[in-house]
Amino acid sequence: MSYHHAITMLFFAILLQKGAAKDIPEIFKIHTDFPILNNDEKMLLDVFYSNDSVFPGLLNIQFYKFENPDDSALVLDKQNLKTVFKKGTNKIRIDFSVSDTNTSYNTKFYEILKRTGSIPPGSYKVMLSVANRDKVIRTIYLHDVDSLLSPNSPVRQDINKSLVPKSKSFLGMRLEKTVDHSAGSTPAGKFLANAKSKVDKSMHKRGLTSEHIEKNGKSFIDLYYEDWFAGTYEVKNKEPLSKQIAGQDKLAGSCNVNTDIGHPSLYSQYKKNNQDQKDKEETKGEIGITTNLASGQEPYSGIDNNYVQVRGRLETYISGIPVEMEGLYTTQDMTSQVKSSYFRIHYDVDKMKDGLSRSMRSYNNKYAETRSKGTGMQQVYMSSINNLEGQRTALQNEINKEARAANTSKQNNANQQNGLVKDLRNKATDTTGISQLRRSDRDSTDTVSSATKSAPGTADSNAIKLKDKSAEEQARLAAKRKRLEELDRKIEKYKLLLAQNENTNHFDSVLGYNKTKTLTNQDDMTYKQMAKKGDALLPDGKAKGVIAGITNFDAGMFPKEESKYTLSGQQMKGVDFGYDLGICQAGVTLGKTEYVGRDGTLDKYTCYSERTTFKPIKKQKLSLIYYGYSADRKMTGDAFFNNANISTPGFFEPVHIISAKYDGAISKYVTAAGEAATSIQRSNNTDAPPPSMASKMAYHFNLDGNIPNTAIRLESSYDKTGRNFVNNTLPMSLSGTEQCRVGVKDDFFRHFLTTGVEYNILTQNNFGSTAISTKWGFDVKTNSKRYPNVALSYKPFTTFRSITDTFNIPQRPLFGSVWTAKATYHVKMHEKSLRFMILYNKCTTTMDSATYSSKLAQVSTIYTDKVLMASVSVGYSQVTGIDTAGPATSPNNTTFFNLSGSYVLSKQLSISGGQDYSIANFGFCKFGINGGFIFRPVKKPFTVRLNLRYTTYELGRGEAWQNLYSSSVDVLYRFKMKNTKSSF
Numbered sequence: 001m002s003y004h005h006a007i008t009m010l011f012f013a014i015l016l017q018k019g020a021a022k023d024i025p026e027i028f029k030i031h032t033d034f035p036i037l038n039n040d041e042k043m044l045l046d047v048f049y050s051n052d053s054v055f056p057g058l059l060n061i062q063f064y065k066f067e068n069p070d071d072s073a074l075v076l077d078k079q080n081l082k083t084v085f086k087k088g089t090n091k092i093r094i095d096f097s098v099s100d101t102n103t104s105y106n107t108k109f110y111e112i113l114k115r116t117g118s119i120p121p122g123s124y125k126v127m128l129s130v131a132n133r134d135k136v137i138r139t140i141y142l143h144d145v146d147s148l149l150s151p152n153s154p155v156r157q158d159i160n161k162s163l164v165p166k167s168k169s170f171l172g173m174r175l176e177k178t179v180d181h182s183a184g185s186t187p188a189g190k191f192l193a194n195a196k197s198k199v200d201k202s203m204h205k206r207g208l209t210s211e212h213i214e215k216n217g218k219s220f221i222d223l224y225y226e227d228w229f230a231g232t233y234e235v236k237n238k239e240p241l242s243k244q245i246a247g248q249d250k251l252a253g254s255c256n257v258n259t260d261i262g263h264p265s266l267y268s269q270y271k272k273n274n275q276d277q278k279d280k281e282e283t284k285g286e287i288g289i290t291t292n293l294a295s296g297q298e299p300y301s302g303i304d305n306n307y308v309q310v311r312g313r314l315e316t317y318i319s320g321i322p323v324e325m326e327g328l329y330t331t332q333d334m335t336s337q338v339k340s341s342y343f344r345i346h347y348d349v350d351k352m353k354d355g356l357s358r359s360m361r362s363y364n365n366k367y368a369e370t371r372s373k374g375t376g377m378q379q380v381y382m383s384s385i386n387n388l389e390g391q392r393t394a395l396q397n398e399i400n401k402e403a404r405a406a407n408t409s410k411q412n413n414a415n416q417q418n419g420l421v422k423d424l425r426n427k428a429t430d431t432t433g434i435s436q437l438r439r440s441d442r443d444s445t446d447t448v449s450s451a452t453k454s455a456p457g458t459a460d461s462n463a464i465k466l467k468d469k470s471a472e473e474q475a476r477l478a479a480k481r482k483r484l485e486e487l488d489r490k491i492e493k494y495k496l497l498l499a500q501n502e503n504t505n506h507f508d509s510v511l512g513y514n515k516t517k518t519l520t521n522q523d524d525m526t527y528k529q530m531a532k533k534g535d536a537l538l539p540d541g542k543a544k545g546v547i548a549g550i551t552n553f554d555a556g557m558f559p560k561e562e563s564k565y566t567l568s569g570q571q572m573k574g575v576d577f578g579y580d581l582g583i584c585q586a587g588v589t590l591g592k593t594e595y596v597g598r599d600g601t602l603d604k605y606t607c608y609s610e611r612t613t614f615k616p617i618k619k620q621k622l623s624l625i626y627y628g629y630s631a632d633r634k635m636t637g638d639a640f641f642n643n644a645n646i647s648t649p650g651f652f653e654p655v656h657i658i659s660a661k662y663d664g665a666i667s668k669y670v671t672a673a674g675e676a677a678t679s680i681q682r683s684n685n686t687d688a689p690p691p692s693m694a695s696k697m698a699y700h701f702n703l704d705g706n707i708p709n710t711a712i713r714l715e716s717s718y719d720k721t722g723r724n725f726v727n728n729t730l731p732m733s734l735s736g737t738e739q740c741r742v743g744v745k746d747d748f749f750r751h752f753l754t755t756g757v758e759y760n761i762l763t764q765n766n767f768g769s770t771a772i773s774t775k776w777g778f779d780v781k782t783n784s785k786r787y788p789n790v791a792l793s794y795k796p797f798t799t800f801r802s803i804t805d806t807f808n809i810p811q812r813p814l815f816g817s818v819w820t821a822k823a824t825y826h827v828k829m830h831e832k833s834l835r836f837m838i839l840y841n842k843c844t845t846t847m848d849s850a851t852y853s854s855k856l857a858q859v860s861t862i863y864t865d866k867v868l869m870a871s872v873s874v875g876y877s878q879v880t881g882i883d884t885a886g887p888a889t890s891p892n893n894t895t896f897f898n899l900s901g902s903y904v905l906s907k908q909l910s911i912s913g914g915q916d917y918s919i920a921n922f923g924f925c926k927f928g929i930n931g932g933f934i935f936r937p938v939k940k941p942f943t944v945r946l947n948l949r950y951t952t953y954e955l956g957r958g959e960a961w962q963n964l965y966s967s968s969v970d971v972l973y974r975f976k977m978k979n980t981k982s983s984f
Contacts (some may be wrong), residue, residue, distance in 0.1 A: 024132045025053045028085075030139050031507045032061070032126060033268040034119050035076065035096065039048055039542065042097040043110055045076070047128070048507050050089040057132040059083050066123040078102060085130070089510045089663075091548060108228045115206045115866070116155045116223075116230055121147035141500050142493065143264065149231045152273070154207065159221065159233050160245050162198040163191065182284045188244055189219045189237025190455040244364040265504050266370060266513045269483070270363050273857040274607045275539040283977040285314035296968035299955060307331045315348075321547055322964040324347040327556075337602060347553035352527050360516040360534050367513045385494050392487045394428070399480050402473065505606050524619070526551050528580040551578035553587055560589060563661045565677035565698045565721075566627035567609055568730055574607075578579035585613040604632035620664035625677075629729050630654040655726055656680040670705035679726045691724035698725045700732070711747040715758075723765060739797070745779075755780050761797050775799075788825035788836075794818070839875075854879045870901040891920040891955055910934050922957035945970040 028051040032964075035045045039296015047061070063076035078094055079102040096105045114122045121645040123160055126141040140408060145912055149156040158320075192199075203210045203223060208230055214237070235244050287310075294305035314325040327343040327440075515533040519525075528548045533539060553578045560567045567694040589609040594602045607629045614622045615914065630653075658679035666672050677698045705714050721734040724869045743758035756779040764771045775796035782789050795818045821840040827831070835858045844853040858875030879892040900914030911933045918926035932947035951964045 004780055012944070024055055024057065024130060024137055025051050026842050028137060029503055029506055030128050030130065030132070030137075030187060031265065031503055032128065033264045034142070035113065036141070037114060037624050041114055043113065045094045045104060047092040047094060047191050048089065048511065048893040049085055049086060050506065050510060052087060054084065054087050055132055056082070057082050057130045059092070060127075060129045060131070061129045062126070065120065066125065072125070073106065075106040077104045078525050089507075103250070108225060112225050112228060114151075115208060115225060117153060118231075119145055120228055121145045122229075122230055139503070140496050142496055147229070147232050149233055153231070155203075155208070155223065155231065158202045158206065159199055160203045163195050163241060163245070186241065187236060187238050188215065188235040188241040191223075191236060191241045192219045200652055201266060210950070236321070238569050248947065266363060266366055266508045269575070270512075270537040271539060274359060274537060281317040281320075281756045283311065283314065283316040286315075286974045287312045288972040290968060290970045291762050292966065292968045294964065296962075296964055298964070304332055304335050320542075321550070322351040324348050331499065337446065342557035344554065344556035344558050346558070347550060349527055349550065349552060353525075353530060356534055356538075359520070359537055360530075361535055363512055363534075364517055367508055371505060371506070372959060374975060378498060378501070381494050381498055385491055388487055388491050390492070392484060392491065395480055395487065399477060399484065403481075416420055465808070475670060516709070526580040526585065549580045551580050553577050562589070562611060562627075562657050563625055563675050564621070564700050565623050565655055565658050565675060565725075565730075569608070570729060570731060572607065581613075587611045591698055602863045605629045606632070607729055621662070625659040625661065626829070627657040627659065628654045629727075631728075653682050657727060657729075669708055670703065673702040675700045677725070679724075695722040695724040696726075697722050711751070713740075713745045715743040715745070717741045736765045745813060751783055753780070753782055766968070788823060791820070791822045793820050794819075817844065818843050835862045836860070837862075852880070868901070869902040869903075871899075873898040890918045890926045890953060894918040894920050894925065908935060908937055918953075926953040927957070928952075941974040941976075943972045943974075945972075
């Protein structure tokens with residue numbers, strides 16, 4: 001017994017001892033597609049199997065490439081791979097780079113795969129067998145690989161690059177190549193012939209030889225590796241090359257998937273397409289510079305109107321992840337304490353999730369299309385098989401009948417020959433015949449003898465006829481047998497394709513569709529969770545890589561929203577990072593935030609936060625948050641705090657806030673959210689009694705829902721913040737307040753009318769006394785495309801839309817109300833449009849003992865068509881309050897009239913202009929005029945804007961008129977680059 005057989009028997013013996021050895025189950029499926037190359041250029045083959053039990057077996061795989069039905073070459077071979085087949089759907093990865101007696105591959109097959117990214121064109125038969133004891137299961141796959149290079153082929157891309165002008169490099173990236181004007185006008189056949197040497201040189205770098213052929217109005221470039229055909233590049237001679245390359249790029253960008261019967265698995269095609277997407281990664285962005293010049297500044301304004309501003313935005317990929325970089329610098333920061341310049345780096349996880357989600361949706365649609373198409377094709381193929389089997393049966397019957405007849409004919413011919421011999425013997429006395437026969441024996445070419453043989457009616461002529469007839473019958477019989485073999489091959493092929501299609505659909509379902517069909521709301525999932533479901537569609541390692549777990553990353557200046565009582569939209573300067581650990585999502589934030597203080601200086605805080613989010617069950621999310629902050633050293637040394645009985649948070653004695661947050665769905669119709677937080681601060685005031693735990697707590701609850709089978713929406717919320725709850729970094733002060741809000745909304749007249757009513761109770765207990773206020777609010781609006789739309793609302797305890805806006809000034813309670821009314825009507829006339837709008841807004845705000853209010857009433861009309869936009873506005877503005885000083889070029893109470901318009905002169909140039917007039921209670925007070933243009937060159941990636949303005953105004957009766965001149969020039973450059981492999 002050989003060493004190999006001994007090892008095999010030992011393998012099965014060990015499994016038998018462990019009780020793991022079982023027969024191959026009745027339900028067992030196995031599948032494979034084409035081999036791939038990893039980053040180390042090792043040739044790998046993934047084999048998937050599905051069964052309902054565990055058993056050991058020997059796996060054998062052979063790939064045959066057929067030049068014709070009778071000529072094949074073994075290109076991949078794996079023998080006697082000892083495997084324990086596990087229960088469920090699993091994968092076996094075979095490495096053909098391993099050197100042993102049981103593994104082999106064709107070198108030319110491998111070299112073409114390495115050079116072109118796909119296996120050589122041709123017909124393939126893949127044979128898989130699994131052996132266990134005396135039972136063997138065999139599965140056969142048939143594949144046809146098209147000789148035309150795919151749109152995503154790197155070889156095709158190299159040829160296209162040889163046909164377009166060279167690109168320039170910028171920041172390690174190459175500008176995306178575009179076909180020049182000559183390529184756009186010159187027929188592709190001529191252009192390809194002129195670039196023959198470039199193409200040949202490019203292919204030579206890949207180790208391929210190229211042959212140029214023209215036929216049937218097309219030009220072909222046939223590619224070879226040694227004597228093996230590697231693929232062909234094709235263009236239509238008379239069509240412009242630019243149009244054809246653009247079509248190839250469009251096809252490459254789409255999900256070009258083969259769904260014909262006998263197709264490779266969908267998941268393998270999507271895996272390949274997603275892998276190719278890395279080669280299509282682009283960097284795009286814009287750089288702008290703005291220069292503003294003015295003859296002066298508006299009254300009460302401390303900002304310099306003479307400045308230069310530079311801004312930029314960049315969208316690129318770093319290690320395969322989309323990253324946005326954005327920044328702005330202005331020279332106004334040189335004279336301002338509050339800086340406007342910023343820089344930000346943002347990991348665009350939504351872009352990653354959107355791309356994966358589109359791939360999954362496309363996969364599911366293709367799977368449904370394939371299943372539907374496969375059902376129809378199965379009927380067609382079964383009908384063809386039945387037809388072919390009917391032809392085969394009839395042909396087999398004919399062959400059997402003719403074969404019996406031929407056997408009978410042979411016996412008759414033998415009898416006839418025996419009779420001829422007897423006749424010749426009876427005529428032995430005929431000397432003439434004997435002499436002729438003798439002469440015939442001596443000279444077979446004798447004419448007399450020949451004549452005697454062919455003479456009609458003679459015995460020899462009858463024998464010849466019988467012999468010819470027998471030969472014809474044998475030839476006819478052989479032709480029918482050959483046709484029978486062709487029918488057998490067709491029947492076998494069609495049956496194999498049907499079984500292959502069923503098997504492939506099974507693995508497309510269990511590996512892809514069953515996991516991705518339930519993907520509905522990607523907002524509730526991390527990219528890692530989505531990638532886990534779509535693992536079969538992604539390149540190897542991408543779903544389990546470190547980068548896949550990143551949930552968010554921001555660095556520089558960015559707003560951060562974590563919860564109502566910790567980070568609630570503060571503008572941060574620092575870094576924020578989140579990661580999906582599997583059992584939970586964790587994140588950290590570190591940075592600074594600042595506010596304008598009492599005396600106009602900046603109050604700066606150092607903030608840091610840690611968060612952990614759990615999703616114990618579906619549609620339920622629980623977050624635990626720790627947040628701490630400490631005041632800037634300048635604030636803690638402020639003389640304002642010297643004689644106050646309070647503690648300011650320092651670096652070594654920060655304020656700690658611990659919060660628990662919940663978001664979830666109680667039922668199909670009801671959602672709930674809530675948060676409970678407490679602040680911890682060490683106090684230096686030993687005389688005052690320690691605050692109670694309840695006074696240091698803050699609560700927030702939301703309960704929203706719909707009444708089933710109606711359009712009624714119910715909203716409710718409850719907020720309570722203790723007097724001693726401290727978070728000075730919040731953009732609003734909530735200490736000592738309690739609010740309860742209940743609201744209801746409904747639609748009437750088939751959603752034509754929407755109405756809402758709310759009831760508010762606000763309790764304040766932050767100045768040693770308690771005050772309770774109750775107010776009703778409402779919201780009414782119409783929704784129509786045919787009739788005018790009207791909206792009217794009243795919002796209590798707000799300065800604009802919600803109560804959170806009532807605390808815009810940190811550490812100072814701010815309350816008010818807002819009336820808003822709006823009416824619009826839109827008239828469309830082919831390519832023309834006319835819009836009418838009436839707007840009224842009244843805002844009243846009370847801050848401590850100060851009252852501020854503003855009113856605005858305005859009527860506007862806007863006309864637009866393909867080249868013209870014109871608008872007219874008439875209105876009234878009133879601002880009242882104790883302290884209303886701010887940048888202004890008109891009095892607080894004015895009636896205004898504005899005219900503006902723009903006109904498109906050409907595709908490149910448009911102009912705009914306008915005038916505005918204001919009248920105060922003492923007379924005419926303001927006049928302004930402006931004009932400018934926008935220039936966008938065709939096929940050039942930049943835009944130039946110029947604006948000029950002149951304003952003259954009088955702020956009060958008898959004051960001198962002021963003149964203000966200003967101009968602004970803005971240049972914006974947009975760029976788009978194709979990333980190279982070395983980019984970043």
